[in-house]
Amino acid sequence: MRTRDKIIMTSLELFNEQGERNVTTNHIASHMGISPGNLYYHFKNKSEIIFDIYLQYEGLVDNYLRLPQGRALEINDKVNYLTAVFEGLWAFRFLHRDLQHLLQSDERLHRRYNAFFQRCLSRTQDIYFGLNQAGIIRASEDEIKALALNTWIVVTSWFSFLHTNLLVDDTRKESKELLKSGIYQIFSLERPYLTEPYQEEVARLAAQFGPPIGQIMSLGEASSPALF
Amino acid sequence: MRTRDKIIMTSLELFNEQGERNVTTNHIASHMGISPGNLYYHFKNKSEIIFDIYLQYEGLVDNYLRLPQGRALEINDKVNYLTAVFEGLWAFRFLHRDLQHLLQSDERLHRRYNAFFQRCLSRTQDIYFGLNQAGIIRASEDEIKALALNTWIVVTSWFSFLHTNLLVDDTRKESKELLKSGIYQIFSLERPYLTEPYQEEVARLAAQFGPPIGQIMSLGEASSPALF
Numbered sequence: 001m002r003t004r005d006k007i008i009m010t011s012l013e014l015f016n017e018q019g020e021r022n023v024t025t026n027h028i029a030s031h032m033g034i035s036p037g038n039l040y041y042h043f044k045n046k047s048e049i050i051f052d053i054y055l056q057y058e059g060l061v062d063n064y065l066r067l068p069q070g071r072a073l074e075i076n077d078k079v080n081y082l083t084a085v086f087e088g089l090w091a092f093r094f095l096h097r098d099l100q101h102l103l104q105s106d107e108r109l110h111r112r113y114n115a116f117f118q119r120c121l122s123r124t125q126d127i128y129f130g131l132n133q134a135g136i137i138r139a140s141e142d143e144i145k146a147l148a149l150n151t152w153i154v155v156t157s158w159f160s161f162l163h164t165n166l167l168v169d170d171t172r173k174e175s176k177e178l179l180k181s182g183i184y185q186i187f188s189l190e191r192p193y194l195t196e197p198y199q200e201e202v203a204r205l206a207a208q209f210g211p212p213i214g215q216i217m218s219l220g221e222a223s224s225p226a227l228f
Numbered sequence: 229m230r231t232r233d234k235i236i237m238t239s240l241e242l243f244n245e246q247g248e249r250n251v252t253t254n255h256i257a258s259h260m261g262i263s264p265g266n267l268y269y270h271f272k273n274k275s276e277i278i279f280d281i282y283l284q285y286e287g288l289v290d291n292y293l294r295l296p297q298g299r300a301l302e303i304n305d306k307v308n309y310l311t312a313v314f315e316g317l318w319a320f321r322f323l324h325r326d327l328q329h330l331l332q333s334d335e336r337l338h339r340r341y342n343a344f345f346q347r348c349l350s351r352t353q354d355i356y357f358g359l360n361q362a363g364i365i366r367a368s369e370d371e372i373k374a375l376a377l378n379t380w381i382v383v384t385s386w387f388s389f390l391h392t393n394l395l396v397d398d399t400r401k402e403s404k405e406l407l408k409s410g411i412y413q414i415f416s417l418e419r420p421y422l423t424e425p426y427q428e429e430v431a432r433l434a435a436q437f438g439p440p441i442g443q444i445m446s447l448g449e450a451s452s453p454a455l456f
Contacts, residue, residue: 100326100388117393146416150382153413156392157385160328164384165345185381188374192420 004042006032008056011049015094020050020102047106054109057092058116061085065123073130075198078190079205081127082183085155090176096159117152124148128190137193150189158182184210232270234260236284239277243322248278248330275334282337285320286344289313293351301358303426306418307433309355310411313383318404324387345380352376356418365421378417386410412438 001009010032014023025046029039043049064084068077089096103110125148131137132144139147158179167174187206194202229237238260242251253274257267271277292312296305317324331338353376359365360372367375386407395402415434422430 098328100392101329103392114393143416143419146413146419150378150413150417153385153389154378154381157381157389160388161381161385164328164331165342185374185378188371189378189417191371191374 003034003038007039007042007049008052012053012092012094015050015053016092020046020094020098025049047109050102051106051109051112053092054095054112057088057095058112060088060091061116061120064088065120065127067123067126067130072134073127073136074134075136075201075205078127078131078136078202082186086180086183089155089159089182090179093159093174093179096156097163099156099160121148121152124151131190135195136198137190138195139193143193147189147193151186154185154189155182158185181210231262231266235267235270235277236280240281240320240322243278243281244320248274248322248326253277275337278330279334279337281320282323282340285316285323286340288316288319289344289348292316293348293355295351295354295358300362301355301364302362303364303429303433306355306359306364306430310414314408314411317383317387317410318407321387321402321407324384325391327384327388349376349380352379359418363423364426365418366423367421371421375417375421379414382413382417383410386413409438 007028011023011028014028014031023046025039025043026036028049029036032039043052065081067073095102099113103113125144128137128139128144128148132139159174162174162178166178184206187202187209191199191202191206235256239251239256242256242259251274253267253271254264256277257264260267271280293309295301323330327341331341353372356365356367356372356376360367387402390402390406394406412434415430415437419427419430419434
Protein backbone atom coordinates (compact mmCIF):
# COMPACT_ATOMS: atom_id res chain seq x y z
CA MET A 1 0.00 0.00 0.00
CA ARG A 2 1.25 3.48 -0.87
CA THR A 3 2.19 5.70 2.09
CA ARG A 4 -0.46 8.22 1.09
CA ASP A 5 -3.22 5.58 1.23
CA LYS A 6 -1.87 4.25 4.49
CA ILE A 7 -2.04 7.73 6.03
CA ILE A 8 -5.69 8.00 4.98
CA MET A 9 -6.53 4.57 6.37
CA THR A 10 -4.72 5.12 9.66
CA SER A 11 -6.24 8.58 10.10
CA LEU A 12 -9.76 7.29 9.49
CA GLU A 13 -9.22 4.56 12.06
CA LEU A 14 -7.82 6.96 14.69
CA PHE A 15 -10.46 9.65 14.03
CA ASN A 16 -13.25 7.07 14.36
CA GLU A 17 -11.83 5.58 17.55
CA GLN A 18 -10.55 8.63 19.36
CA GLY A 19 -12.44 11.53 17.80
CA GLU A 20 -10.94 13.86 15.23
CA ARG A 21 -10.28 16.64 17.74
CA ASN A 22 -8.12 14.34 19.86
CA VAL A 23 -5.86 13.17 17.03
CA THR A 24 -2.99 15.31 15.69
CA THR A 25 -0.85 14.72 12.60
CA ASN A 26 1.95 13.77 15.02
CA HIS A 27 -0.25 11.02 16.50
CA ILE A 28 -0.93 9.72 13.04
CA ALA A 29 2.74 9.71 12.01
CA SER A 30 3.80 8.10 15.27
CA HIS A 31 1.08 5.44 14.98
CA MET A 32 2.39 4.58 11.49
CA GLY A 33 6.03 4.66 12.56
CA ILE A 34 6.89 7.40 10.05
CA SER A 35 8.35 10.87 10.64
CA PRO A 36 6.10 13.93 10.75
CA GLY A 37 8.12 15.22 7.79
CA ASN A 38 7.18 12.19 5.74
CA LEU A 39 3.50 12.76 6.57
CA TYR A 40 3.74 16.46 5.65
CA TYR A 41 5.26 15.46 2.32
CA HIS A 42 1.88 13.88 1.49
CA PHE A 43 -0.54 16.19 3.36
CA LYS A 44 0.19 19.75 4.42
CA ASN A 45 -2.15 19.56 7.42
CA LYS A 46 -4.95 17.63 9.10
CA SER A 47 -7.63 19.45 7.08
CA GLU A 48 -6.13 18.02 3.89
CA ILE A 49 -6.38 14.51 5.33
CA ILE A 50 -9.98 15.07 6.40
CA PHE A 51 -10.87 16.43 2.96
CA ASP A 52 -9.39 13.35 1.31
CA ILE A 53 -11.27 11.00 3.64
CA TYR A 54 -14.44 12.96 2.93
CA LEU A 55 -13.93 12.46 -0.83
CA GLN A 56 -13.81 8.72 -0.26
CA TYR A 57 -17.07 8.88 1.68
CA GLU A 58 -18.70 10.97 -1.03
CA GLY A 59 -17.54 8.54 -3.72
CA LEU A 60 -18.99 5.62 -1.78
CA VAL A 61 -22.41 7.24 -1.46
CA ASP A 62 -22.44 8.49 -5.07
CA ASN A 63 -21.76 4.93 -6.10
CA TYR A 64 -24.62 3.17 -4.31
CA LEU A 65 -27.29 5.88 -4.30
CA ARG A 66 -28.41 5.17 -7.88
CA LEU A 67 -31.55 3.84 -9.44
CA PRO A 68 -31.13 0.38 -11.00
CA GLN A 69 -30.87 0.50 -14.78
CA GLY A 70 -33.54 -1.05 -16.94
CA ARG A 71 -35.84 -2.37 -14.23
CA ALA A 72 -38.34 -1.08 -11.67
CA LEU A 73 -37.45 -0.66 -8.00
CA GLU A 74 -38.21 -3.54 -5.65
CA ILE A 75 -38.71 -3.74 -1.92
CA ASN A 76 -35.26 -5.23 -1.46
CA ASP A 77 -33.64 -2.23 -3.13
CA LYS A 78 -34.88 -0.10 -0.28
CA VAL A 79 -33.30 -2.42 2.29
CA ASN A 80 -30.05 -2.39 0.32
CA TYR A 81 -30.00 1.42 0.12
CA LEU A 82 -30.62 1.78 3.84
CA THR A 83 -28.07 -0.85 4.79
CA ALA A 84 -25.47 0.83 2.57
CA VAL A 85 -26.32 4.27 3.99
CA PHE A 86 -25.89 3.15 7.57
CA GLU A 87 -22.77 1.08 6.82
CA GLY A 88 -21.29 4.24 5.31
CA LEU A 89 -22.27 6.33 8.34
CA TRP A 90 -20.53 3.78 10.55
CA ALA A 91 -17.37 3.43 8.44
CA PHE A 92 -16.95 7.24 8.38
CA ARG A 93 -18.49 7.92 11.74
CA PHE A 94 -16.08 10.64 12.85
CA LEU A 95 -17.46 12.80 10.02
CA HIS A 96 -21.01 12.46 11.31
CA ARG A 97 -20.28 12.84 14.99
CA ASP A 98 -19.27 16.42 14.57
CA LEU A 99 -20.05 17.46 11.02
CA GLN A 100 -21.00 21.05 11.73
CA HIS A 101 -17.66 21.72 13.37
CA LEU A 102 -15.74 20.16 10.48
CA LEU A 103 -17.67 22.17 7.91
CA GLN A 104 -17.22 25.41 9.81
CA SER A 105 -13.47 24.84 9.90
CA ASP A 106 -13.04 24.32 6.15
CA GLU A 107 -14.93 26.38 3.62
CA ARG A 108 -13.85 24.22 0.69
CA LEU A 109 -15.26 21.15 2.46
CA HIS A 110 -18.47 23.02 3.29
CA ARG A 111 -19.10 23.99 -0.35
CA ARG A 112 -18.33 20.51 -1.57
CA TYR A 113 -20.63 19.00 1.09
CA ASN A 114 -23.40 21.38 0.07
CA ALA A 115 -23.24 20.16 -3.55
CA PHE A 116 -23.24 16.58 -2.21
CA PHE A 117 -26.35 17.30 -0.11
CA GLN A 118 -28.22 18.67 -3.14
CA ARG A 119 -27.23 15.63 -5.20
CA CYS A 120 -28.23 13.16 -2.47
CA LEU A 121 -31.55 14.90 -1.90
CA SER A 122 -32.29 14.77 -5.61
CA ARG A 123 -31.39 11.07 -5.75
CA THR A 124 -33.42 10.27 -2.67
CA GLN A 125 -36.39 11.94 -4.32
CA ASP A 126 -35.76 9.87 -7.44
CA ILE A 127 -35.76 6.69 -5.35
CA TYR A 128 -39.10 7.63 -3.78
CA PHE A 129 -40.47 8.55 -7.23
CA GLY A 130 -39.25 5.12 -8.38
CA LEU A 131 -41.01 3.37 -5.50
CA ASN A 132 -44.13 5.34 -6.40
CA GLN A 133 -43.88 4.30 -10.04
CA ALA A 134 -43.39 0.67 -9.02
CA GLY A 135 -46.64 0.88 -7.00
CA ILE A 136 -44.84 0.22 -3.70
CA ILE A 137 -45.75 3.61 -2.24
CA ARG A 138 -48.44 6.09 -3.24
CA ALA A 139 -47.52 9.72 -2.63
CA SER A 140 -47.87 13.09 -4.34
CA GLU A 141 -44.89 15.11 -5.59
CA ASP A 142 -45.08 17.44 -2.57
CA GLU A 143 -45.25 14.47 -0.22
CA ILE A 144 -42.23 12.85 -1.85
CA LYS A 145 -40.19 16.05 -1.60
CA ALA A 146 -40.99 16.49 2.07
CA LEU A 147 -40.36 12.77 2.68
CA ALA A 148 -36.95 12.91 0.98
CA LEU A 149 -35.91 15.93 3.04
CA ASN A 150 -37.08 14.34 6.29
CA THR A 151 -35.19 11.17 5.33
CA TRP A 152 -32.01 13.19 4.77
CA ILE A 153 -32.40 14.96 8.11
CA VAL A 154 -33.06 11.80 10.15
CA VAL A 155 -30.20 9.89 8.46
CA THR A 156 -27.61 12.63 8.84
CA SER A 157 -28.71 13.58 12.37
CA TRP A 158 -28.92 10.03 13.67
CA PHE A 159 -25.37 9.94 15.02
CA SER A 160 -25.63 13.21 16.83
CA PHE A 161 -29.09 12.22 18.08
CA LEU A 162 -27.56 9.12 19.66
CA HIS A 163 -24.76 11.10 21.27
CA THR A 164 -26.90 13.99 22.43
CA ASN A 165 -29.81 12.04 23.81
CA LEU A 166 -28.77 8.49 24.57
CA LEU A 167 -25.05 8.07 25.09
CA VAL A 168 -24.97 10.20 28.18
CA ASP A 169 -22.77 8.10 30.40
CA ASP A 170 -19.86 5.76 29.87
CA THR A 171 -21.93 2.62 30.28
CA ARG A 172 -23.45 3.25 26.84
CA LYS A 173 -21.20 3.24 23.83
CA GLU A 174 -21.92 3.88 20.21
CA SER A 175 -22.18 0.66 18.25
CA LYS A 176 -23.06 -0.46 14.79
CA GLU A 177 -26.22 -2.10 16.16
CA LEU A 178 -27.38 1.09 17.84
CA LEU A 179 -26.64 3.00 14.67
CA LYS A 180 -28.65 0.56 12.59
CA SER A 181 -31.73 1.14 14.70
CA GLY A 182 -31.90 4.35 12.64
CA ILE A 183 -33.00 2.19 9.72
CA TYR A 184 -36.21 1.44 11.61
CA GLN A 185 -36.86 5.17 11.92
CA ILE A 186 -36.42 5.67 8.17
CA PHE A 187 -38.84 2.84 7.43
CA SER A 188 -41.33 4.53 9.75
CA LEU A 189 -41.14 7.75 7.69
CA GLU A 190 -42.15 5.86 4.57
CA ARG A 191 -44.58 3.39 6.14
CA PRO A 192 -47.80 5.43 5.86
CA TYR A 193 -47.27 5.75 2.10
CA LEU A 194 -46.96 2.00 1.43
CA THR A 195 -49.66 0.51 -0.73
CA GLU A 196 -51.68 -2.34 0.74
CA PRO A 197 -49.93 -5.26 -1.03
CA TYR A 198 -46.54 -4.24 0.42
CA GLN A 199 -47.43 -3.28 3.99
CA GLU A 200 -46.93 -6.67 5.58
CA GLU A 201 -43.65 -7.49 3.84
CA VAL A 202 -42.11 -4.09 4.64
CA ALA A 203 -43.25 -4.29 8.27
CA ARG A 204 -41.42 -7.62 8.52
CA LEU A 205 -38.27 -6.16 6.96
CA ALA A 206 -38.35 -3.07 9.19
CA ALA A 207 -38.84 -5.18 12.33
CA GLN A 208 -35.36 -6.69 11.84
CA PHE A 209 -33.86 -3.31 12.60
CA GLY A 210 -35.72 -2.25 15.62
CA PRO A 211 -36.86 -0.74 17.69
CA PRO A 212 -34.15 -1.20 20.28
CA ILE A 213 -34.02 2.57 20.84
CA GLY A 214 -37.17 2.38 22.94
CA GLN A 215 -35.63 -0.32 25.09
CA ILE A 216 -32.40 1.60 25.54
CA MET A 217 -34.25 4.74 26.48
CA SER A 218 -36.32 2.98 29.10
CA LEU A 219 -33.09 1.86 30.77
CA GLY A 220 -32.15 5.50 31.26
CA GLU A 221 -31.75 6.94 34.71
CA ALA A 222 -34.08 9.75 33.71
CA SER A 223 -37.62 8.82 34.53
CA SER A 224 -40.47 9.79 32.25
CA PRO A 225 -43.30 10.22 34.72
CA ALA A 226 -46.85 10.64 33.51
CA LEU A 227 -46.97 14.39 33.38
CA PHE A 228 -50.56 15.09 32.59
CA MET B 229 -33.55 44.33 36.83
CA ARG B 230 -31.16 42.45 39.10
CA THR B 231 -27.55 42.23 37.90
CA ARG B 232 -27.80 38.45 37.77
CA ASP B 233 -30.79 38.58 35.43
CA LYS B 234 -29.12 41.24 33.33
CA ILE B 235 -26.04 39.01 32.91
CA ILE B 236 -28.29 36.19 31.69
CA MET B 237 -30.13 38.44 29.27
CA THR B 238 -26.99 40.05 27.88
CA SER B 239 -25.24 36.70 27.52
CA LEU B 240 -28.16 35.17 25.65
CA GLU B 241 -28.19 38.13 23.28
CA LEU B 242 -24.43 37.98 22.65
CA PHE B 243 -24.35 34.18 22.31
CA ASN B 244 -27.21 34.30 19.80
CA GLU B 245 -25.64 37.09 17.77
CA GLN B 246 -21.97 36.19 17.86
CA GLY B 247 -21.92 32.48 18.70
CA GLU B 248 -21.16 31.15 22.15
CA ARG B 249 -17.58 30.22 21.30
CA ASN B 250 -16.76 33.81 20.31
CA VAL B 251 -18.06 35.39 23.51
CA THR B 252 -16.03 35.38 26.75
CA THR B 253 -17.13 36.42 30.23
CA ASN B 254 -14.96 39.53 29.72
CA HIS B 255 -16.98 40.44 26.62
CA ILE B 256 -20.17 40.06 28.60
CA ALA B 257 -18.94 42.20 31.50
CA SER B 258 -17.59 44.87 29.19
CA HIS B 259 -20.82 44.95 27.17
CA MET B 260 -22.75 45.54 30.42
CA GLY B 261 -20.27 48.10 31.70
CA ILE B 262 -19.52 46.06 34.84
CA SER B 263 -16.20 44.68 36.11
CA PRO B 264 -15.26 41.02 35.48
CA GLY B 265 -15.13 40.69 39.27
CA ASN B 266 -18.75 41.73 39.55
CA LEU B 267 -19.71 39.13 36.94
CA TYR B 268 -17.71 36.40 38.73
CA TYR B 269 -19.53 37.27 41.94
CA HIS B 270 -22.71 36.02 40.23
CA PHE B 271 -21.32 33.26 37.97
CA LYS B 272 -18.05 31.45 38.47
CA ASN B 273 -17.60 30.82 34.73
CA LYS B 274 -19.28 30.80 31.32
CA SER B 275 -20.59 27.24 31.81
CA GLU B 276 -22.63 28.44 34.79
CA ILE B 277 -24.19 31.16 32.65
CA ILE B 278 -25.00 28.68 29.88
CA PHE B 279 -26.52 26.27 32.39
CA ASP B 280 -28.76 29.03 33.76
CA ILE B 281 -29.88 30.06 30.27
CA TYR B 282 -30.57 26.42 29.48
CA LEU B 283 -32.81 26.17 32.57
CA GLN B 284 -34.87 29.07 31.25
CA TYR B 285 -35.25 27.32 27.91
CA GLU B 286 -36.25 24.08 29.59
CA GLY B 287 -38.81 25.89 31.74
CA LEU B 288 -40.31 27.54 28.68
CA VAL B 289 -40.77 24.23 26.85
CA ASP B 290 -42.05 22.40 29.95
CA ASN B 291 -44.62 25.13 30.25
CA TYR B 292 -46.14 24.98 26.77
CA LEU B 293 -45.69 21.30 25.90
CA ARG B 294 -48.76 20.18 27.85
CA LEU B 295 -52.10 18.70 26.93
CA PRO B 296 -55.04 21.04 27.53
CA GLN B 297 -57.01 20.17 30.65
CA GLY B 298 -60.60 19.00 30.40
CA ARG B 299 -61.01 19.14 26.62
CA ALA B 300 -59.94 17.24 23.52
CA LEU B 301 -57.10 18.44 21.29
CA GLU B 302 -58.00 20.61 18.31
CA ILE B 303 -56.22 21.38 15.06
CA ASN B 304 -55.23 24.81 16.32
CA ASP B 305 -53.45 23.30 19.31
CA LYS B 306 -51.03 21.66 16.91
CA VAL B 307 -50.26 24.99 15.24
CA ASN B 308 -49.77 26.60 18.64
CA TYR B 309 -47.39 23.85 19.78
CA LEU B 310 -45.31 24.13 16.64
CA THR B 311 -45.21 27.91 16.70
CA ALA B 312 -44.11 27.83 20.35
CA VAL B 313 -41.48 25.17 19.63
CA PHE B 314 -39.93 27.16 16.80
CA GLU B 315 -40.17 30.49 18.68
CA GLY B 316 -38.25 28.79 21.49
CA LEU B 317 -35.63 27.44 19.09
CA TRP B 318 -35.16 30.95 17.74
CA ALA B 319 -35.03 32.73 21.10
CA PHE B 320 -32.38 30.28 22.35
CA ARG B 321 -30.76 29.62 19.00
CA PHE B 322 -27.16 29.51 20.23
CA LEU B 323 -28.07 26.37 22.19
CA HIS B 324 -29.31 24.62 19.06
CA ARG B 325 -26.57 25.75 16.70
CA ASP B 326 -23.99 23.72 18.51
CA LEU B 327 -25.75 21.57 21.08
CA GLN B 328 -23.47 18.57 20.90
CA HIS B 329 -20.43 20.67 21.71
CA LEU B 330 -22.18 22.32 24.69
CA LEU B 331 -23.31 18.98 26.07
CA GLN B 332 -19.88 17.43 25.68
CA SER B 333 -18.33 20.29 27.62
CA ASP B 334 -20.64 20.00 30.64
CA GLU B 335 -21.68 16.66 32.05
CA ARG B 336 -24.24 18.18 34.40
CA LEU B 337 -25.91 19.89 31.43
CA HIS B 338 -25.82 16.68 29.40
CA ARG B 339 -27.58 14.66 32.10
CA ARG B 340 -30.17 17.34 32.63
CA TYR B 341 -30.76 17.61 28.86
CA ASN B 342 -31.18 13.85 28.66
CA ALA B 343 -33.98 13.92 31.25
CA PHE B 344 -35.54 16.80 29.32
CA PHE B 345 -35.38 14.81 26.07
CA GLN B 346 -37.15 11.85 27.69
CA ARG B 347 -39.84 14.14 29.09
CA CYS B 348 -40.36 15.94 25.77
CA LEU B 349 -40.54 12.67 23.86
CA SER B 350 -43.13 11.36 26.28
CA ARG B 351 -45.18 14.56 25.99
CA THR B 352 -44.92 14.58 22.20
CA GLN B 353 -46.25 11.03 22.20
CA ASP B 354 -49.09 12.16 24.48
CA ILE B 355 -49.96 14.95 22.05
CA TYR B 356 -50.09 12.50 19.14
CA PHE B 357 -52.15 10.08 21.26
CA GLY B 358 -54.45 13.04 22.01
CA LEU B 359 -54.80 13.87 18.31
CA ASN B 360 -55.56 10.20 17.70
CA GLN B 361 -58.21 10.19 20.41
CA ALA B 362 -59.75 13.36 18.99
CA GLY B 363 -60.04 11.61 15.61
CA ILE B 364 -57.69 14.08 13.91
CA ILE B 365 -55.10 11.44 13.10
CA ARG B 366 -55.39 7.66 12.95
CA ALA B 367 -52.22 5.82 13.92
CA SER B 368 -51.19 2.73 15.90
CA GLU B 369 -49.13 2.92 19.09
CA ASP B 370 -45.95 1.88 17.22
CA GLU B 371 -46.61 4.48 14.54
CA ILE B 372 -47.12 7.22 17.14
CA LYS B 373 -43.89 6.31 18.94
CA ALA B 374 -41.87 6.40 15.72
CA LEU B 375 -43.62 9.62 14.67
CA ALA B 376 -42.84 11.31 18.01
CA LEU B 377 -39.17 10.35 17.76
CA ASN B 378 -38.91 11.56 14.15
CA THR B 379 -40.59 14.80 15.20
CA TRP B 380 -38.03 15.29 17.96
CA ILE B 381 -35.14 14.61 15.58
CA VAL B 382 -36.34 16.96 12.84
CA VAL B 383 -37.15 19.77 15.32
CA THR B 384 -33.87 19.58 17.21
CA SER B 385 -31.76 19.07 14.06
CA TRP B 386 -33.41 21.81 12.04
CA PHE B 387 -30.95 24.51 13.03
CA SER B 388 -27.89 22.45 12.29
CA PHE B 389 -29.53 21.22 9.07
CA LEU B 390 -29.88 24.86 7.95
CA HIS B 391 -26.28 25.65 8.82
CA THR B 392 -24.80 22.49 7.39
CA ASN B 393 -26.72 22.34 4.17
CA LEU B 394 -28.06 25.74 3.28
CA LEU B 395 -26.20 28.59 4.93
CA VAL B 396 -22.99 27.89 3.10
CA ASP B 397 -21.98 31.38 2.13
CA ASP B 398 -22.39 34.81 3.64
CA THR B 399 -25.20 35.81 1.33
CA ARG B 400 -27.53 33.53 3.27
CA LYS B 401 -28.16 34.24 6.90
CA GLU B 402 -30.19 32.39 9.48
CA SER B 403 -33.54 34.05 10.04
CA LYS B 404 -36.71 33.41 11.95
CA GLU B 405 -38.54 32.87 8.64
CA LEU B 406 -36.07 30.27 7.47
CA LEU B 407 -36.28 28.58 10.83
CA LYS B 408 -40.06 28.47 10.68
CA SER B 409 -39.98 26.59 7.42
CA GLY B 410 -39.18 23.66 9.71
CA ILE B 411 -42.82 23.76 10.80
CA TYR B 412 -43.80 22.70 7.29
CA GLN B 413 -41.51 19.67 7.61
CA ILE B 414 -43.14 18.65 10.90
CA PHE B 415 -46.59 18.93 9.36
CA SER B 416 -45.38 16.67 6.57
CA LEU B 417 -44.39 13.97 9.08
CA GLU B 418 -47.92 13.88 10.44
CA ARG B 419 -49.82 14.46 7.21
CA PRO B 420 -50.25 10.83 6.08
CA TYR B 421 -51.93 10.01 9.39
CA LEU B 422 -54.60 12.72 9.15
CA THR B 423 -58.17 11.49 8.89
CA GLU B 424 -60.16 12.58 5.87
CA PRO B 425 -62.22 15.37 7.53
CA TYR B 426 -59.05 17.20 8.61
CA GLN B 427 -56.80 16.84 5.57
CA GLU B 428 -57.85 20.00 3.78
CA GLU B 429 -57.76 22.27 6.81
CA VAL B 430 -54.34 21.05 7.93
CA ALA B 431 -52.94 21.37 4.40
CA ARG B 432 -54.07 25.01 4.43
CA LEU B 433 -52.44 25.61 7.82
CA ALA B 434 -49.18 23.90 6.81
CA ALA B 435 -48.99 25.89 3.58
CA GLN B 436 -48.54 29.12 5.58
CA PHE B 437 -45.15 27.87 6.68
CA GLY B 438 -43.64 26.64 3.53
CA PRO B 439 -42.01 25.35 1.66
CA PRO B 440 -39.48 28.09 1.08
CA ILE B 441 -36.66 25.60 1.67
CA GLY B 442 -37.09 24.19 -1.81
CA GLN B 443 -36.89 27.68 -3.28
CA ILE B 444 -33.80 28.53 -1.28
CA MET B 445 -32.10 25.31 -2.30
CA SER B 446 -32.76 25.89 -5.96
CA LEU B 447 -30.97 29.24 -5.66
CA GLY B 448 -27.83 27.37 -4.62
CA GLU B 449 -24.73 27.54 -6.75
CA ALA B 450 -24.56 23.77 -6.62
CA SER B 451 -26.46 22.35 -9.53
CA SER B 452 -28.49 19.19 -9.14
CA PRO B 453 -28.16 17.68 -12.58
CA ALA B 454 -30.31 14.73 -13.57
CA LEU B 455 -27.97 11.93 -12.64
CA PHE B 456 -29.69 8.88 -13.97
